[in-house]
Amino acid sequence: MGRITASRKQLKPDPRFGSTLASKFINCLMLAGKKTVAQEVFYDALDEIKKRVPDEEPIEVFHQALENVKPQIEVRSKRVGGAAYQVPMQVNKGRQQSLAIRWLLIAVREKKGRPTHLKLADELFAAYKKEGAAITRRENIHRMAEANKAFAHFAW
Numbered sequence: 393m394g395r396i397t398a399s400r401k402q403l404k405p406d407p408r409f410g411s412t413l414a415s416k417f418i419n420c421l422m423l424a425g426k427k428t429v430a431q432e433v434f435y436d437a438l439d440e441i442k443k444r445v446p447d448e449e450p451i452e453v454f455h456q457a458l459e460n461v462k463p464q465i466e467v468r469s470k471r472v473g474g475a476a477y478q479v480p481m482q483v484n485k486g487r488q489q490s491l492a493i494r495w496l497l498i499a500v501r502e503k504k505g506r507p508t509h510l511k512l513a514d515e516l517f518a519a520y521k522k523e524g525a526a527i528t529r530r531e532n533i534h535r536m537a538e539a540n541k542a543f544a545h546f547a548w
Contacts, residue, residue, distance in 0.1 A: 401451035406431070406434075411455075417458075418431055437508075437513040445517070458519070459495060459519040462492045463491055463522040464539060465485050466481060467479060467536050478540045479541070479546045481547055492526070496515055496516070496526045499515050
């Protein structure tokens with residue numbers, strides 16, 4: 393008997409843009425089951441982005457930002473004969489997406505003292521321009537993978 397997991401099939405596209413990715417992001421942003429609040433925060437952030445990049449669709453900026461944060465490669469620990477090696481490995485599509493979402497939200501939640509929709513707008517805009525905390529995190533992961541390229545033959 394396999395566990396029932398929240399599947400992609402059940403994910404409904406978000407009401408404003410009809411994007412399932414936005415819907416997924418809203419679900420990850422949501423705290424304590426307050427989806428309406430999460431949606432408000434997300435849409436306010438996109439409205440903020442609309443002001444900053446008037447000639448782009450805000451949802452496109454969001455997609456591009458996520459795309460820029462996605463890691464291509466990451467390190468995983470692998471035990472070989474009593475020693476743990478950091479082995480660089482390709483990241484699959486689903487994990488790329490969830491890591492990108494997670495890193496953006498961590499970056500937003502680490503900033504303090506301003507409304508969340510402004511922090512989210514800042515972070516998405518930064519990621520869109522390939523800068524900001526989430527991008528830094530991705531760069532670090534890539535750097536670690538690069539440094540541990542010697543152990544790539546342990547990949548399983």
